[in-house]
Amino acid sequence: MNMRPTEIEFTALLVYLMGKTPGYTDIVQESIFGQEERYIADIVATRVRNLQRTRLLIECKSSRFVSFDRINDVVSQLKKYKEAYGECQPVFAIPATLSESEAQALKVEGVELWDLDFLAKTFAKQLEDAPIGYFKNILLMRARRGSATTRASELSASLKACQPGKQDWSIYQSLVGNILEYLFCPTLTKPLSEHADGTKTNRRDFIIPNYAESGFWSFLRNRYMADYLVVDAKNYSRKIRKTEILQVANYLKPQGAGLVGLIFSRNGGDAAGCAHTLREQWLIHEKMILVFNDMEVESMLSAKEDGRVPEEMVEKKIEQFRLSI
CATH class of the missing domain: 3.40.1350.10 (Trna Endonuclease; Chain: A, domain 1)
Structure with a gap:
């Protein structure tokens, strides 16, 4: 790294x-x-x-x-x-x-x-x-x-305008895809949208191929089996719970997409079922699932706009999670 x-x-x-x-x-x-x-x-x-x-x-x-x-x-x-x-x-x-x-x-x-x-x-x-x-x-x-409008500020404004709930769920899903592409490409390959596994029982919003040869993403692939990043966008007005974590966990397989999942949730995850399930999936199955709320997405957009590396937020999320166990 x-x-x-x-x-x-x-x-x-x-x-x-x-x-x-x-x-x-x-x-x-x-x-x-x-x-x-x-x-x-x-x-x-x-x-x-x-x-x-x-x-x-x-x-x-x-x-x-x-x-x-x-x-x-x-x-x-x-x-x-x-x-x-x-x-x-x-x-x-x-x-x-x-x-x-x-x-x-x-x-x-x-x-x-x-x-x-x-x-x-x-x-x-x-x-x-x-x-x-x-x-x-x-x-x-x-x-x-100066005061020039940036792509980051445009995406941030769109995120604020997108209302949590069923009505704007497709808008939020598309927006998350655009944000991911802006933040992490071309280091990562462009997100593949609405991808299902072979049985068609597990469908995720995005799969991001990780072919990075150096840096943080290479480390993530080698240490956490992140050959692909499995991404889900949840435009809920509530915090996500155990069920949403397990939906992503079901898609994560060592011989398939790999063992790293990212969930984008407007208000993050709850402190009970979500937090417990994240720990359980890591400790038992070595599946690293990270949940990002709107504030953390804004932080990554600001980092990119400022000329810094937005994946620093991902690093810190993993660090905070690992040290809490």
């Missing part, structure tokens, strides 16, 4: 950009503070604006999260930092686009968000002379894109 850029690299770039920007002084990377409990902040700096000096305490993350709970972890951490540090403005810096709910959660708690848009706009001039690297490219891409 390819090595991904680290948070240390992003933090170092942000320190460089702030150092070249008027209005930021006393910039310290990896600042240790606290009396009874000791903490280390990614960046501590002073912002001078209209003769007012504000001490900034900045927490950096290099990528998005797999669940909304992680934003609450960031808020909790910054609260502890502020209590130990004293008067300061907590800042969360991330070279990505957060969802509206994530941004609102930070705002409510008084945390200033430096997301992809903010970073690209605020440090546009300084980026031109910054050291060459992954995060510089991400920020420059966003700065140069």
